[in-house]
Amino acid sequence: MQRIGVFVCHCGTNIAATVDVKKVVEMALHEPGVVHAEDYAYMCSEAGQELIHKAIKEKHLTGLVVCSCSPRMHETTFRNAAEKAGLNPYMVEIANIREHCSWIHKDIEEATEKAVILMRAAVAKVNLDAPLKPGESRVTKRALVIGGGIAGIQTALDIAEAGYPVDIVEKTPSIGGRMSQLDKTFPTLDCSSCILTPKMGEVNAHPLINIYTYSEVESVSGFVGDFTVEIRKKARSVDMNKCTGCGVCQEKCPSKKTPSEFNRGLSTRSAIYTPFAQAVPNVPVIDRDACIKFKTGKCGICSKVCQAGAIDYDQIDEIVTEKYGAIVVATGFDMIKLDKYDEYAYSQSKDVITSLELERIMNAAGPTGGHLERLSDGKPPKEMVFIQCVGSRCADDRGKSYCSKVCCMYTAKHAMLIRDKYPDTNVTVFYIDVRTPGKNFDEFYRRAVEDYGVNYIKGQVGKVIPQPNGKLLVQGADLLDNKQILKEADMVVLAAAIEPNPDVRKIATMLTASIDTNNFLTEAHAKLRPVESPTAGIFLSGVCQGPKDIPETVSQAGAAAVKAIGLLAKDKLLTNPCTAHSDELLCNGCSQCANVCPYGAITYEDKEVNDHGVRETRRIAVVNDALCQGCGACTVTCPSGAMDLQGFSNRQILAEVDAICR
Amino acid sequence: MQELINRAKELLADGTVARVLGWKAGDLPYNPEPAYFEKEEDFADFVYNGFCGANLSKYMIEASKLEGKTLVCLKPCDTYSFQELIKEHRVDRDKAYIIGVGCKGKLDIEKIRAMGIKGIKSISGAEIEDEAETLTIDTIYGEKSCAYKDAMLERCHVCKGKDHMIFDEIIGESKETKDADRFAEVEKIEAMSPEEKFAFFQKELSKCIRCNACRNVCPACSCRKCVFDSNKFDSSQKANVDSFEEKMFHIIRAFHVAGRCTDCGECSRVCPQGIRLHLFNRKFIKDINELYGEYQAGADLEPRTPLTNYDVEDAEPGIVAERG
Numbered sequence A: 001m002q003r004i005g006v007f008v009c010h011c012g013t014n015i016a017a018t019v020d021v022k023k024v025v026e027m028a029l030h031e032p033g034v035v036h037a038e039d040y041a042y043m044c045s046e047a048g049q050e051l052i053h054k055a056i057k058e059k060h061l062t063g064l065v066v067c068s069c070s071p072r073m074h075e076t077t078f079r080n081a082a083e084k085a086g087l088n089p090y091m092v093e094i095a096n097i098r099e100h101c102s103w104i105h106k107d108i109e110e111a112t113e114k115a116v117i118l119m120r121a122a123v124a125k126v127n128l129d130a131p132l133k134p135g136e137s138r139v140t141k142r143a144l145v146i147g148g149g150i151a152g153i154q155t156a157l158d159i160a161e162a163g164y165p166v167d168i169v170e171k172t173p174s175i176g177g178r179m180s181q182l183d184k185t186f187p188t189l190d191c192s193s194c195i196l197t198p199k200m201g202e203v204n205a206h207p208l209i210n211i212y213t214y215s216e217v218e219s220v221s222g223f224v225g226d227f228t229v230e231i232r233k234k235a236r237s238v239d240m241n242k243c244t245g246c247g248v249c250q251e252k253c254p255s256k257k258t259p260s261e262f263n264r265g266l267s268t269r270s271a272i273y274t275p276f277a278q279a280v281p282n283v284p285v286i287d288r289d290a291c292i293k294f295k296t297g298k299c300g301i302c303s304k305v306c307q308a309g310a311i312d313y314d315q316i317d318e319i320v321t322e323k324y325g326a327i328v329v330a331t332g333f334d335m336i337k338l339d340k341y342d343e344y345a346y347s348q349s350k351d352v353i354t355s356l357e358l359e360r361i362m363n364a365a366g367p368t369g370g371h372l373e374r375l376s377d378g379k380p381p382k383e384m385v386f387i388q389c390v391g392s393r394c395a396d397d398r399g400k401s402y403c404s405k406v407c408c409m410y411t412a413k414h415a416m417l418i419r420d421k422y423p424d425t426n427v428t429v430f431y432i433d434v435r436t437p438g439k440n441f442d443e444f445y446r447r448a449v450e451d452y453g454v455n456y457i458k459g460q461v462g463k464v465i466p467q468p469n470g471k472l473l474v475q476g477a478d479l480l481d482n483k484q485i486l487k488e489a490d491m492v493v494l495a496a497a498i499e500p501n502p503d504v505r506k507i508a509t510m511l512t513a514s515i516d517t518n519n520f521l522t523e524a525h526a527k528l529r530p531v532e533s534p535t536a537g538i539f540l541s542g543v544c545q546g547p548k549d550i551p552e553t554v555s556q557a558g559a560a561a562v563k564a565i566g567l568l569a570k571d572k573l574l575t576n577p578c579t580a581h582s583d584e585l586l587c588n589g590c591s592q593c594a595n596v597c598p599y600g601a602i603t604y605e606d607k608e609v610n611d612h613g614v615r616e617t618r619r620i621a622v623v624n625d626a627l628c629q630g631c632g633a634c635t636v637t638c639p640s641g642a643m644d645l646q647g648f649s650n651r652q653i654l655a656e657v658d659a660i661c662r
Numbered sequence B: 001m002q003e004l005i006n007r008a009k010e011l012l013a014d015g016t017v018a019r020v021l022g023w024k025a026g027d028l029p030y031n032p033e034p035a036y037f038e039k040e041e042d043f044a045d046f047v048y049n050g051f052c053g054a055n056l057s058k059y060m061i062e063a064s065k066l067e068g069k070t071l072v073c074l075k076p077c078d079t080y081s082f083q084e085l086i087k088e089h090r091v092d093r094d095k096a097y098i099i100g101v102g103c104k105g106k107l108d109i110e111k112i113r114a115m116g117i118k119g120i121k122s123i124s125g126a127e128i129e130d131e132a133e134t135l136t137i138d139t140i141y142g143e144k145s146c147a148y149k150d151a152m153l154e155r156c157h158v159c160k161g162k163d164h165m166i167f168d169e170i171i172g173e174s175k176e177t178k179d180a181d182r183f184a185e186v187e188k189i190e191a192m193s194p195e196e197k198f199a200f201f202q203k204e205l206s207k208c209i210r211c212n213a214c215r216n217v218c219p220a221c222s223c224r225k226c227v228f229d230s231n232k233f234d235s236s237q238k239a240n241v242d243s244f245e246e247k248m249f250h251i252i253r254a255f256h257v258a259g260r261c262t263d264c265g266e267c268s269r270v271c272p273q274g275i276r277l278h279l280f281n282r283k284f285i286k287d288i289n290e291l292y293g294e295y296q297a298g299a300d301l302e303p304r305t306p307l308t309n310y311d312v313e314d315a316e317p318g319i320v321a322e323r324g
Helices: A021-028 A046-059 A071-084 A098-102 A108-126 A150-161 A192-205 A248-252 A292-296 A301-305 A355-362 A407-421 A441-450 A504-511 A550-568 A592-596 A633-637 A650-661 B002-013 B040-045 B056-063 B076-087 B109-114 B184-190 B194-205 B213-217 B246-257 B266-270 B278-292 B319-323
Strands: A004-009 A034-040 A063-068 A092-096 A136-138 A143-146 A166-169 A209-212 A215-223 A226-233 A318-324 A326-329 A333-335 A352-354 A383-390 A426-431 A455-458 A461-466 A472-478 A483-489 A491-496 A498-500 A538-540 A572-574 A580-582 A602-611 A614-623 A643-645 B019-024 B033-037 B070-074 B096-101 B120-124 B134-139 B142-147 B169-171
Touching (some): A046 A071, A071 A092, A092 A098, A092 A108, A098 A108, A150 A209, A215 A504, A248 A301, A355 A407, A355 A491, A383 A407, A407 A426, A407 A441, A455 A472, A538 A550, A580 A614, A592 A633, A633 A643, B002 B019, B002 B070, B002 B096, B002 B169, B019 B056, B056 B070, B056 B076, B070 B076, B184 B278, B213 B246, B246 B278, B266 B278
Parallel strands (some): A143 A166, A143 A326, A383 A426, A426 A455, B019 B070, B096 B169
Antiparallel strands (some): A136 A572, A215 A226, A461 A472, A472 A483, A602 A614, B019 B033, B134 B142
16 A cells, blocks of 8 residues: 655645645545645745655655646656655656646636545556656757758757757758848848848858758657658759759740749749759759650750759659757748738739738849839839738638737838838838837837838728729728728738748647647747747747747747757656556557557567466567657557556556546 | 368368368257368258358457468458458468358348247248248248348348458359448437437447357457456456446447447347447447548558558547537
8 A cells, every 4th residue: 555645735826726725635634545645835846845855754655646737847846856755756646736727717616626536536546656767768969950941040050059960951942931032121121131141051061060952851750869750852853963053054944934932923933943042052953843844855955054964854752761869840931821811902903912022022132123113014102001910810710810920020111111212102001009029129110100201000901992093992990090091002012920831730740749729839838948849859949839030030049959959968868667568468469559659669579478377479569668658549549458558557547537536 | 052062171181271160050040150170071060051140250360370271261241350350460361261152141030030930940042052032931830931131131231242352262152232321320320419329328238238249259359358357457347337337348349349340240140139239330430431531441451540540631639529
């Protein structure tokens, strides 16, 4: 029989205001095996841990139940406290009476009843607990960064600077990401390329960084410290080693009608192309869907003009398998599709554009050579209207519930730049709120209003109507003056919401990293572990975790790098001893557990067993402790119950259920 | 039948197989039972007729451990179970010589009895060679008759097809006897309110006497030790805390065979209480078809099945709550 101590935490008033902690203590003393119970204001504090220490020593406790917050929060704290007092750390169970109870209930009586039940379940589990000892696993000292935008670039540079090799996997033909598409950056108005290009060059030249462009992560297996990743290097049709980047192939390519992804479809590109002039690597790819040679078998001009003989039509996708200790996700964002916002006439008029398209128009390397002009007739606009929050802060399911965070600032930037370069052009911004928290941000916005005369109107636009004369009639409301506004504009710019790159779902699934309803990757703790995924060894960098601007992205990228470095610096990791084992007398050898195991930890052996005197050779499941992550998928799949998880045995789970239903 | 016997004897004589797994005549004209035939003279008892519903694939688990090959007679639907057992490494393909036997639908004595035909002495028209559409039944009350089709097992009305999924040779012709939708009954139950469903299953399952026939006959229930017999789990000998405790047994059993059940219908055939156990299994099959795409367990040897495979496109777990 165990000698169990139950410790009930008040968590200040977090728990105590809703749960009668004294009652939980009193009820605990009636539970089988419980020899000690007490409550304290903050069990996790030094003083609280001291109480636990004292009780273990004085009452010779063999197991603990701490009724407190989520085990995600303080399980380690209490396990360490138990270990210090000489108890096996796996003899500690947490009854989560905060997140699962006090925070979600209002009625004290009901919450107390539930807290008692949760305590009872934990006691039932400790009664069947056995001491466990963690094993060790090695750490592969190499990191993978998924995504080659500014977030991925910065993370890779920081990790490499600490002396660890890094691979970047980028889906498109070049690194650079969204930032490479931007013209100027707020609040300092320095040119985006001017600050990004050197970093791209640095990454390219870094001896410890290896870049896989035009590549995608195909599969991920393994676990923290020892991931195995398959990377699909898509066939570039150009030999990376031979190409000199001279660009002749792109000039001579006769297929020039493919919309340029980089210019957001505002211009076209050749079938063999580099997305932009400063692309890294400066090696083109052949877009096989657009290439005449691939479509008809005739052409081959690029191959003829290539002095280096780099064109290789026979190239095929290549799968590279590499091991990593840490993986950083930096998959970034895209703008939402505007098909649900027909009222803004985006699909009807060429002169209604998104902010990212405006970035390209304003950029000297863009489709108009940096001249602000209407895409319909090439005339310079005299009246420009910006519409904020298109799909952001949206109450219905057309758009996103969140604030995209960057639009207020970039719109102020656009307005200011236009007023500066084209003083004759009037700029009007329709906004819900102007949000400028950030260093020098509000000053920047005020400059747009006060120094540059940008006309800000608080109110939303209801409709944009293309007129026969080519102008756009903007129908909006001025909420401060409480009047309807009808305004003729030459161009309308929509600040479309940003959303995580759609590929992130697939990647998150491969990594078993959790994502929220908006497809943003979830942090391990919103405040205290903001750059780590709850899945060990997976780190988050940039907008994949939530909307953020460049300075924030770069800081987070650095933070993710530090976390990854912290992991890579370790030689060994302690493994979770809660692993699965099969009972050879019950095992059917049916392979179902091996089929469901996400870690490939289960193999089969022909083993001679002695089943109550009957000796026979049977096919038995064997679990590799180093690979097993204790997810329990096998235990619930096993029809005969042969698979069992240490620390979460079938009996323990059933005992908990029984205790709850008692 | 004679062709089958001759071939079996031949394979036995030339040493290809060490024994034959088939059916021998039982005490009554309608209850042939699974049996091994090892010697020429054993075949005197050998039968293969309309009452040979028993799926012999499960017997191959034990037969796989014996010396030499076993000739096993499998009907088209039995071969699905056999393939499922190969997938789970429970039978050894190399230890089996499969004769795919023809099948034109198997008979259900309970259906004949339900027609008021009692005191049966003999039945003609059930022999496999016969193309008879009618069964002639000699009873102590005189001669009776009924349509073959009306006396067929429920499962034959939703026949999976006349093709054997795996075989070494085929003897006899098969006929697809499907004339009903196998999910029709499930749909009726799905349409019930939760209370009605509970009442329905309570009524159905409370008939259970826990004889374990369903479990023992089920090819998917092939665990070396069933969880209900193991003292490792507190479920083994739990007292009947309420009259509906059997629900635990049948529902857990249905979960255990979910995704592996080929819908062979043996559970319902052998249930002495006439519980329509196949309804549980079909509910799972229907859900799997709807959530993961059409799937027939045992139709192939692909080891990854809908419930033991993960795909990014898979339904989210919450779908269960949404569907009810």
